[in-house]
Amino acid sequence: MKRNVLFVMLFALSLGACRKEPDFSQLSSNFVVVTSKDPAATFSQYKTYYISDTVGYISTSSTDTILVGPSAQALVKAVKDNMTARGYQFVPKNANPDLGINLGVVKNVNAGVVYPGWWWGYPGWWDPWYWGWFYPYYYPYTVTYVVTTGTVISDLIDLKNVAASKQLKVLWSAVSGGAVGSDVNTNLQRGINAINQSFTQSPYIKAN
Numbered sequence: 001m002k003r004n005v006l007f008v009m010l011f012a013l014s015l016g017a018c019r020k021e022p023d024f025s026q027l028s029s030n031f032v033v034v035t036s037k038d039p040a041a042t043f044s045q046y047k048t049y050y051i052s053d054t055v056g057y058i059s060t061s062s063t064d065t066i067l068v069g070p071s072a073q074a075l076v077k078a079v080k081d082n083m084t085a086r087g088y089q090f091v092p093k094n095a096n097p098d099l100g101i102n103l104g105v106v107k108n109v110n111a112g113v114v115y116p117g118w119w120w121g122y123p124g125w126w127d128p129w130y131w132g133w134f135y136p137y138y139y140p141y142t143v144t145y146v147v148t149t150g151t152v153i154s155d156l157i158d159l160k161n162v163a164a165s166k167q168l169k170v171l172w173s174a175v176s177g178g179a180v181g182s183d184v185n186t187n188l189q190r191g192i193n194a195i196n197q198s199f200t201q202s203p204y205i206k207a208n
Contacts, residue, residue, distance in 0.1 A: 031152065031176040031194040031201040033070060035202050041171040046098035046160060048091045051079055056104035064126060069104055071188050078192045079154065080198040087207030099171075105191065106151040107180070130200050151177035152191045157204070172205060174198035 055075055057067035066072075079101060080090060091097050156172040174192035180187045199205060 011080075031150070031175060031178040031190050033176040033194050033197045033201065034173045035172065035198050037172045037202065037204065038169070041158075043171070044208055046088070046158075047088065047207050048089045048095070048097045048115065049083055049099035049156075050091060050093045050095075050097040050159075050199055051076060051083075051101040051103060056102070057106070057107075059107040061062070071184070073190055075103060075105070075152070075191055075195065078195040082196065086199070086205055098158075100157040100159045100168075102153075102155040102157065104153045106153070106177075107148065108151070109148050120145050131169060148180050149177055150180040150191070151175065152194050174202070 026047065038039070051075055055067040057065060067075075083101075083131075088099070152153040152175075155170050155176040158169040158171050162168060174195075176191075176198060178190070180190065
């Protein structure tokens with residue numbers, strides 16, 4: 001019996017050792033997507049929806065409010081395609097849709113300074129104070145960094161039951177984000193991929 005257990009353990013270890021390491025470059029090629037839903041929501045009771053052809057936009061500029069043009073249309077189309085695939089029908093705003101969809105984008109620039117210390121604190125290197133105080137003392141070099149991040153936010157809002165509750169209830173939310181670069185097309189594709197992924201990991205969103 002002991003020999004059998006030992007064999008199973010060795011076999012499991014050999015499988016783990018042979019497993020291919022993940023391609024870490026792929027881990028950062030798309031946004032991280034997080035979704036959440038109202039536990040009491042029954043999505044099959046809704047059949048129609050409305051989404052604006054513009055996208056809310058917030059950035060470091062105080063004048064940014066909405067995103068229009070081809071980029072906005074591509075993001076909206078991604079939502080519409082997913083909703084159609086789930087059996088929902090798009091209707092105008094004045095047709096009393098069952099669901100309303102908010103779509104927004106946030107672009108943020110994060111800057112900072114790192115004081116890594118002598119030799120980045122690497123073990124084995126001498127402490128600058130080991131030989132005592134000396135003058136002038138030059139502080140270890142600093143490292144500055146700037147990271148631009150993008151976030152796509154989607155909300156499914158219950159419009160069907162608003163008359164009874166007098167409140168707008170969010171049934172589902174998706175927040176996705178990550179680092180973005182200077183290429184607009186690449187950033188846009190990451191946003192589209194994030195929208196598609198948010199629906200992929202939310203199979204409960206379906207009209208029937």
